[in-house]
Amino acid sequence: MIYAESPALEIVNLRKHYRRIEALRGVDFELGRGECLAFLGPNGAGKTTLIRALAGRTRPTEGTIKVFGHPIDSIGARQALGLVPQDLALYGDLTTRENLMAFGKFHGVPRRELKKRIDWALQWTGLTDRARDLVGGFSGGMKRRVNLACGVLHQPKIILLDEPTVGVDPQSRERIFTMLDQLSDEGASILLTTHHLDEAEQRSDRIVILDQGRVIADGTIDELVLSTVGHSRLVRVRVDRPLTAPVTVPGDGGQRRTVHVGEAGRDLIETRIDDVTVNLGPFLKAVRHGGYVVSDMEVQVPSLHHVFLHLTGNELRD
Numbered sequence: 536m537i538y539a540e541s542p543a544l545e546i547v548n549l550r551k552h553y554r555r556i557e558a559l560r561g562v563d564f565e566l567g568r569g570e571c572l573a574f575l576g577p578n579g580a581g582k583t584t585l586i587r588a589l590a591g592r593t594r595p596t597e598g599t600i601k602v603f604g605h606p607i608d609s610i611g612a613r614q615a616l617g618l619v620p621q622d623l624a625l626y627g628d629l630t631t632r633e634n635l636m637a638f639g640k641f642h643g644v645p646r647r648e649l650k651k652r653i654d655w656a657l658q659w660t661g662l663t664d665r666a667r668d669l670v671g672g673f674s675g676g677m678k679r680r681v682n683l684a685c686g687v688l689h690q691p692k693i694i695l696l697d698e699p700t701v702g703v704d705p706q707s708r709e710r711i712f713t714m715l716d717q718l719s720d721e722g723a724s725i726l727l728t729t730h731h732l733d734e735a736e737q738r739s740d741r742i743v744i745l746d747q748g749r750v751i752a753d754g755t756i757d758e759l760v761l762s763t764v765g766h767s768r769l770v771r772v773r774v775d776r777p778l779t780a781p782v783t784v785p786g787d788g789g790q791r792r793t794v795h796v797g798e799a800g801r802d803l804i805e806t807r808i809d810d811v812t813v814n815l816g817p818f819l820k821a822v823r824h825g826g827y828v829v830s831d832m833e834v835q836v837p838s839l840h841h842v843f844l845h846l847t848g849n850e851l852r853d
């Protein structure tokens with residue numbers, strides 16, 4: 536039975552220790568019904584550990600996971616979940632179709648429906664032509680597409696995808712997301728991890744950022760932008776010669792009547808502008824009055840990329 540009011544997933548204080556390493560340090564979040572949630576985070580943040588815990592592949596040290604209101608270890612919960620793992624889990628000495636048959640049977644797809652489901656999965660992953668070929672000889676991106684087909688074949692109510700599009704070409708990626716959209720339209724709830732920030736921005740309803748085993752942000756892209764970098768545009772102008780002194784330009788509304796931008800000796804001027812239609816013209820005019828000619832200009836809209844770097848920093852960490 537599915538409780539009408541409970542979310543698809545409810546995670547409270549999830550912790551996972553591997554000896555000295557604390558992979559998850561008290562993670563709380565919900566996945567709403569029919570929602571597509573993107574999970575982001577630097578390498579080692581704990582994304583795969585979390586997905587594995589949700590899929591019952593690893594036992595959390597502490598915390599609770601509820602699936603449609605049921606404990607994770609109940610039979611109904613297990614049946615509701617489908618996993619597309621980061622590490623490929625396929626039989627190399629079987630054909631694509633045989634792999635799909637094996638996964639379909641494992642997930643209890645009724646025999647009479649299996650062929651139809653397999654054809655559907657083959658079509659969406661663009662593998663119909665390769666259905667009779669051994670998977671062991673496939674390219675990395677093709678294996679990943681088979682891996683995905685195997686994970687969604689039984690049309691689970693909750694789909695967990697761990698970096699489903701790594702190494703997948705742009706055309707196949709598009710098809711994969713169209714397939715996920717179709718599953719989502721049919722009511723599936725989707726949780727995916729990715730390092731493709733543009734993908735997360737365009738395809739998900741909500742974003743959770745994990746860092747060092749903790750949730751450090753949770754919201755829609757607009758909410759995350761507003762609470763971190765703000766909505767102002769970054770304007771970057773290159774001029775024809777190094778500045779002799781900072782340039783005085785009109786302030787961006789409020790109390791600031793003028794501000795000084797740029798640095799003597801550099802030919803680059805950067806500033807933030809709230810309303811481009813009102814303030815970009817006066818800014819460029821001030822640059823010209825300073826005696827400079829603009830040779831190049833870029834206006835950057837704040838994106839998930841900026842939010843991510845703002846929250847997790849620029850340093851590499853593993």
Ligand SMILES: Nc1ncnc2c1ncn2[C@@H]1O[C@H](COP(=O)(O)OP(=O)(O)OP(=O)(O)O)[C@@H](O)[C@H]1O
Pocket residue numbers: 553556557558576577578579580581582583584585621853
């Ligand atoms: N089986 C394991 N044994 C010991 N440590 C582990 C194990 N699995 C994960 N870890 C550790 O837990 C931390 C989180 O790893 P995890 O794979 O969850 O990160 P991730 O966010 O998925 O990273 P990536 O973006 O690289 O896939 C890392 O420090 C990792 O070394």
Ligand SMILES: [Mg+2]
Pocket residue numbers: 582583584621697
């Ligand atoms: Mg991972």
